[in-house]
Amino acid sequence: MSIFQALIKKETLHVVRDRRTVFVIFFIPIILLLLFGFAISTEVNCVRVMVVSENHTDQTREIIERFRTNPYFDFQGIVSPVNADLQLRKGNTDAVVYLRADEGSLKSQIVVDASNTTVAQAATIYLQNVIAGKSVSPALVNTLYNPQLKSAYNFVPGIMGMIFILICAMMTSVSIVGEKENGTMDLLLVSPIKPYSIIIGKLVPYFVLSCAILAVILLLGYTVLGLPVSVSIINVIWVSLLYIILSLAIGLLVSTFVKTQLSALMVSAVIFMLPILMFSGMIFPVDNMPLPLQWFSSVIPARWYISAMRKLMVQHLPLQYVLTEVAVLAGMTIIILILAIKKFTKR
Amino acid sequence: MKGRILRALLRKEMIGIRRNPLVPKIIFMLPIMTMLVIPLVATMDVKHVGVAVVDNDHSQLSRQIITDINAADALSVDALCPSFNEAIISLEGGDTDVILTIPPDYEKNLNSGLSPKVDIQANGVNATKGTLGAQYTAQSVALTLQQYMSQTGHPLPSPDISVLNMYNPTLNFRNYMIPALIVILLIIICGFLPTLNLVEEKETGTIEAINVTPVGKLTFVLSKLIPYWLIGIIVVTIGMCIGWAVYGLKPQGSIPGFYLAAILFSLVMSGFGVFIANKSNTMMQSIFVMFAIIMIFQLMSGLFTPIPSMPEWAQYFTYAIPPRYFIEIMRALYLRGTPIAELLPQYAALAGFATLFCASAALSYRKQN
Numbered sequence: 168m169s170i171f172q173a174l175i176k177k178e179t180l181h182v183v184r185d186r187r188t189v190f191v192i193f194f195i196p197i198i199l200l201l202l203f204g205f206a207i208s209t210e211v212n213c214v215r216v217m218v219v220s221e222n223h224t225d226q227t228r229e230i231i232e233r234f235r236t237n238p239y240f241d242f243q244g245i246v247s248p249v250n251a252d253l254q255l256r257k258g259n260t261d262a263v264v265y266l267r268a269d270e271g272s273l274k275s276q277i278v279v280d281a282s283n284t285t286v287a288q289a290a291t292i293y294l295q296n297v298i299a300g301k302s303v304s305p306a307l308v309n310t311l312y313n314p315q316l317k318s319a320y321n322f323v324p325g326i327m328g329m330i331f332i333l334i335c336a337m338m339t340s341v342s343i344v345g346e347k348e349n350g351t352m353d354l355l356l357v358s359p360i361k362p363y364s365i366i367i368g369k370l371v372p373y374f375v376l377s378c379a380i381l382a383v384i385l386l387l388g389y390t391v392l393g394l395p396v397s398v399s400i401i402n403v404i405w406v407s408l409l410y411i412i413l414s415l416a417i418g419l420l421v422s423t424f425v426k427t428q429l430s431a432l433m434v435s436a437v438i439f440m441l442p443i444l445m446f447s448g449m450i451f452p453v454d455n456m457p458l459p460l461q462w463f464s465s466v467i468p469a470r471w472y473i474s475a476m477r478k479l480m481v482q483h484l485p486l487q488y489v490l491t492e493v494a495v496l497a498g499m500t501i502i503i504l505i506l507a508i509k510k511f512t513k514r
Numbered sequence: 515m516k517g518r519i520l521r522a523l524l525r526k527e528m529i530g531i532r533r534n535p536l537v538p539k540i541i542f543m544l545p546i547m548t549m550l551v552i553p554l555v556a557t558m559d560v561k562h563v564g565v566a567v568v569d570n571d572h573s574q575l576s577r578q579i580i581t582d583i584n585a586a587d588a589l590s591v592d593a594l595c596p597s598f599n600e601a602i603i604s605l606e607g608g609d610t611d612v613i614l615t616i617p618p619d620y621e622k623n624l625n626s627g628l629s630p631k632v633d634i635q636a637n638g639v640n641a642t643k644g645t646l647g648a649q650y651t652a653q654s655v656a657l658t659l660q661q662y663m664s665q666t667g668h669p670l671p672s673p674d675i676s677v678l679n680m681y682n683p684t685l686n687f688r689n690y691m692i693p694a695l696i697v698i699l700l701i702i703i704c705g706f707l708p709t710l711n712l713v714e715e716k717e718t719g720t721i722e723a724i725n726v727t728p729v730g731k732l733t734f735v736l737s738k739l740i741p742y743w744l745i746g747i748i749v750v751t752i753g754m755c756i757g758w759a760v761y762g763l764k765p766q767g768s769i770p771g772f773y774l775a776a777i778l779f780s781l782v783m784s785g786f787g788v789f790i791a792n793k794s795n796t797m798m799q800s801i802f803v804m805f806a807i808i809m810i811f812q813l814m815s816g817l818f819t820p821i822p823s824m825p826e827w828a829q830y831f832t833y834a835i836p837p838r839y840f841i842e843i844m845r846a847l848y849l850r851g852t853p854i855a856e857l858l859p860q861y862a863a864l865a866g867f868a869t870l871f872c873a874s875a876a877l878s879y880r881k882q883n
Contacts, residue, residue: 187794191802198806202813206828210641213822241822255680256850257857258842261822281679282849284687285642286820288560291677292649298675308634308648311605321640333805341798429714432801433536445555450818452640454562456555474608481639484606 170360174368181342182372192338192376196330196384203322204392211289215241215261219251224268230275233297234264240293255280262290264298312482319392324476325449327384327407328469331377331414332443337435339373339418344431347422366511370415377411388480397483403476406489409496410472416503417468423510443469471495519729523737530711531741537707544702545749548695549756553688556695556818563647564592564610566601573621575662579632582658583614588650605637612636612647614655624659625666681849692757693765693848694817694841699753700776701808701837704746705783708738712791713800731879739784739875746780747773766851771843774854778864779840785871792878811837836867 183189216234220227234242243260251263258280265276277294281287312320346352355365385403388394417439425431443449446460447469453461464470475492478484486493531537565583569576584591592610595601601613615633617623623630632655636648682689715721724734754772758764765772787804794800812818814828815837821829832838839860846852846860854861 185796185799187799188802191799191806195802195806195809199809199813202810206824206831207813207819208641208823210645211820211823215822253856256846256852258846258850258852276676276678278678278680280850281682281685282845283690283820284682284685285690286822287679287682287685289646292646292653295675295677307631308636308652311635312638320638338798428797429710430536432710432797433540436801445552451556452643460551460554477639478606478608482606488606 171364171368174360174364175371178342178368178372179375182338182376189376192334193380193383195333196326196380197387199326199330200319200323200384200387200392203326204319207322211286211293212239213241214239214286214290214293215243215259216290216294217243217251217254217260217263218245218266219248219263220245220266222268224273226268226273227266230264230266230273230298237293237297240297251278258282261286262294264294320394320481321477322449323384323388323392323394324473324480325447327381327476328410328447328449328473329440329443330380330384331407331411332417332439332469333435334380335373335377335411335414336418336421336439337432338376339369339415340421340425340431340435341428342373343369343419343422344425345428348427362511363508366419366508370419373418374411374415377414378408381407381411394480395483399479399483399485402486402489403479406472406475406479406493406496409493409500410468413468413496413500413503416500416507420503420507420510423507442467446470447473449473465495468496468499516730516733520733520737523729523733524740527737527741531745540707541703541745541749545699545752545756548698549692549753550760552695552698553691553761556687556691560643560646560650561588563589563612563643563650565589565647565651566593566595566604566610566613567591568595568598568601568613568615570618571616571620575621575624575658576616578662579614579616579655579658583651583654586650586654589647589654605635610637611643612651614651624662688761689763689849690845692761692763693844696750696753696776696844697779697815697817697837697840698812699749700746700779700840701783701811703749704742704780705787705808706804707745707787708742708784709787709791709800709804710797712738712788713794713797716791716795717797732876735788735876735879738788742784743777743780746784747776750776763848765847766849767847768854771854771857772847774861775840775843775847775864778861778868779836781868782836782864782871785868785873785875788875789871789878792875792880811835814838815841817841833863836864839863839867 218227218231218234220231231242231245234240243254246254246263248265251260254260255263255278260280261283262277262279265278267274275298277291277298279287279290279294343352346355356362381404385400389396389400418435421431421434425434445451446453446456446464446467448464449469453464453470456464471492475489475496478489478492567580567583569580580591580594583589589612593601593604595604598613598615601610601615604610605613613633613635615635617630617632620630620632634648634651636644638644679685712721715724750773754764786807790800790803790807794803814832814835816832817837821832821838824832843857843860843864846857
């Protein structure tokens with residue numbers, strides 16, 4: 168046992184002594200959480216709008232007044248048609264509303280800069296509603312789970328899904344491969360330590376590090392970002408631990424395939440990072456993708472983890488709703504662990 | 515003399531790149547993957563909104579509302595639930611995103627001059643999808659009502675609004691993403707690769723061999739950067755050709771303006787990469803630092819989310835993010851066909867960043883620690 172402890176101590180020192188990496192590892196999730204929580208919003212909440220109006224009547228004045236007071240608009244003034252075209256082309260405004268009062272009836276045209284389709288679609292709906300005034304909306308609209316429509320609710324699970332793969336998979340694979348590359352692995356292999364003790368000794372410090380990061384993320388999420396606290400936090404924690412173990416297993420598997428640290432980094436970056444960013448549903452919803460890509464996305468562990476986290480953290484659903492996700496994650500963990508151990512002991 | 519040293523060093527770098535097992539593959543595969551796959555995936559369009567309808571009215575009007583929703587572009591009625599509880603279950607299970615409840619006696623109350631309201635509940639976990647889905651549903655209901663009222667002889671006053679979608683009339687999100695994706699190509703080729711290359715020389719110790727020669731700082735840094743500038747330009751050209759061949763998207767504005775922006779931005783990224791490399795000792799360190807910063811670059815540059823949606827302090831912060839200007843130029847050139855003269859501030863900002871980063875790259879290179 169004392170040998171094992173010594174191994175863990177060696178690995179821990181290894182991790183901790185690289186101050187800058189440890190700093191960056193804690194810095195990335197915190198910055199990401201804060202950016203997503205406070206700076207980035209996929210919701211369109213500020214449409215810059217200009218008005219071109221040929222003749223002023225009470226009606227047009229009333230509409231302009233509504234633009235001015237509505238917090239969803241940044242009213243940039245009344246301009247001439249030529250200037251409106253120029254500003255639209257320069258990208259200084261999102262939409263121009265042409266108003267013409269013709270013998271009592273009001274005609275209006277909305278010209279939106281559709282180069283950004285998300286903004287254009289939202290702007291069109293907002294503008295139509297505001298111009299039409301009170302006569303519209305036969306519906307009472309209410310949003311469940313996220314009444315303030317914070318984007319953070321959608322992103323926190325995504326960030327967690329990415330960070331753990333990044334730290335566990337990348338760092339373990341690089342550390343094991345580094346040992347191979349430097350030749351120090353041979354020293355360990357000829358020592359009386361069993362191979363699996365070497366591996367577990369490698370994994371434990373990263374596991375502890377990941378748990379610390381999980382604690383930081385949850386703490387920030389539940390305090391600063393104001394995710395609602397509930398009993399399901401226990402489920403959040405143990406599903407996350409399962410995911411961390413899965414990530415460690417992936418790192419182990421990668422380390423048995425590649426020979427140099429550089430290729431370990433490349434593999435982690437290309438095979439893990441990009442697909443996670445793109446296919447896991449972190450930013451872009453999975454059900455918008457073409458079908459073959461949706462199938463592809465189901466081999467990405469982060470997709471299942473993120474989906475489970477959304478249900479547990481934001482919707483507070485009981486455990487039975489995430490059974491599929493947990494089962495898939497557990498299955499992946501077992502398969503990858505078996506593969507990695509088989510590959511590892513052969514050598 | 516200097517020219518000859520530079521030429522020799524360049525030759526060494528070119529051979530190094532060619533013989534590396536990974537780099538030529540990356541140079542070839544990256545633009546193809548980025549330009550072909552990401553546009554398929556990277557769409558924020560709200561297209562498939564599943565609606566669960568709780569119809570307590572069972573009238574002709576309520577059935578009309580349901581058919582109209584099902585016929586709408588982005589909406590589909592995925593569940594007809596007898597009670598609200600069942601609708602909630604389908605929403606919690608992720609089968610549907612919006613619940614529309616039509617109250618009892620809806621048609622009767624409407625005809626007797628009351629203005630009854632339908633109830634719409636949206637799943638707000640994904641804020642964009644929730645709000646847009648709810649608004650689409652409300653619009654569809656409003657349209658049905660308008661038709662119904664005009665059929666029964668009580669037309670609602672309807673404002674006369676026409677909509678014109680400029681620059682991207684089909685509202686295709688891909689047209690918005692593709693120009694900006696070139697930024698990803700340049701960040702990886704001109705930012706990541708030279709950094710890794712330089713740090714690898716440090717780690718394997720071959721940089722010592724250079725340090726003992728009379729090669730100047732500037733010459734050495736230039737010899738590291740020039741190959742990646744060339745590769746960057748080639749990759750950008752491939753990216754542009756793929757965009758044109760596959761998606762039929764080509765710059766509406768001037769092509770020289772396109773290349774000018776690409777060159778300026780590759781100067782920015784490579785200068786930045788070398789600066790990071792000079793400051794780090796191991797590949798792991800440089801990768802993590804680069805990763806953190808590139809993450810911030812991508813998220814804050816307006817690549818995926820609109821900058822005007824950010825709070826004011828964050829919007830000021832984006833002025834310090836070089837990709838912001840590059841993305842603005844690309845989108846303006848591709849979609850709006852803006853002449854270069856109107857984009858001068860963006861070009862000037864890029865040039866400023868290029869000078870700053872390249873200078874700090876050259877100054878931070880030390881032959882001795």
